[in-house]
Amino acid sequence: QQPVQSPQAVILREGEDAVINCSSSKALYSVHWYRQKHGEAPVFLMILLKGGEQKGHEKISASFNEKKQQSSLYLTASQLSYSGTYFCGTVNNNNDMRFGAGTRLTVKP
Amino acid sequence: DGGITQSPKYLFRKEGQNVTLSCEQNLNHDAMYWYRQDPGQGLRLIYYSQIVNDFQKGDIAEGYSVSREKKESFPLTVTSAQKNPTAFYLCASSILGQGAFNEQFFGPGTRLTVL
Numbered sequence: 762q763q764p765v766q767s768p769q770a771v772i773l774r775e776g777e778d779a780v781i782n783c784s785s786s787k788a789l790y791s792v793h794w795y796r797q798k799h800g801e802a803p804v805f806l807m808i809l810l811k812g813g814e815q816k817g818h819e820k821i822s823a824s825f826n827e828k829k830q831q832s833s834l835y836l837t838a839s840q841l842s843y844s845g846t847y848f849c850g851t852v853n854n855n856n857d858m859r860f861g862a863g864t865r866l867t868v869k870p
Numbered sequence: 871d872g873g874i875t876q877s878p879k880y881l882f883r884k885e886g887q888n889v890t891l892s893c894e895q896n897l898n899h900d901a902m903y904w905y906r907q908d909p910g911q912g913l914r915l916i917y918y919s920q921i922v923n924d925f926q927k928g929d930i931a932e933g934y935s936v937s938r939e940k941k942e943s944f945p946l947t948v949t950s951a952q953k954n955p956t957a958f959y960l961c962a963s964s965i966l967g968q969g970a971f972n973e974q975f976f977g978p979g980t981r982l983t984v985l
């Protein structure tokens with residue numbers, strides 16, 4: 762089953778924070794986060810493996826709660842360049858990968 | 871420059887014709903993937919391959935076929951059996967590590983329109 766992302770869309774002003782959630786009905790091995798700008802290919806952000814770790818670079822970080830089968834992506838002090846559609850991809854213990862439908866993030870000046 | 875190339879960028883075909891989409895990578899990655907993306911939807915896995923001459927079906931393999939004769943190349947054929955082939959097709963590659971899926975590098979995509 763496809764993971765569920767929320768919200769579907771969010772609009773921010775520069776400097777504001779956002780959280781994007783991803784939840785699965787299946788036990789997960791890993792969660793992947795990608796960002797896709799309009800008309801371009803998705804770009805990798807990070808992978809989180811089961812173990813509840815948190816990862817991040819610059820002002821984008823993520824957490825993974827394997828017990829709840831959920832991951833959250835945190836965008837802090839958003840910049841115009843953060844605009845795009847964010848996808849989570851989940852890999853279950855049977856090595857099946859599924860992507861969520863995406864969260865469209867718009868950052869305005 | 872290392873990367874993934876897909877050609878062509880736009881492709882138009884008549885209904886009932888098979889069409890092959892090209893995907894080449896020079897990143898020396900073992901694993902390659904094909905995804906389909908429809909407007910407002912996420913990526914759906916069609917096929918993936920972890921090694922030459924071997925590949926596995928993804929979620930939506932029906933109506934598609936692939937080959938992996940060379941490490942660098944993973945062409946996708948959209949056959950006439952695919953009921954709704956008009957879509958954006960993305961190819962990706964990755965190293966092999968823990969599990970089958972690692973950081974994937976995507977090509978620029980091919981937009982296929984079947985008339």
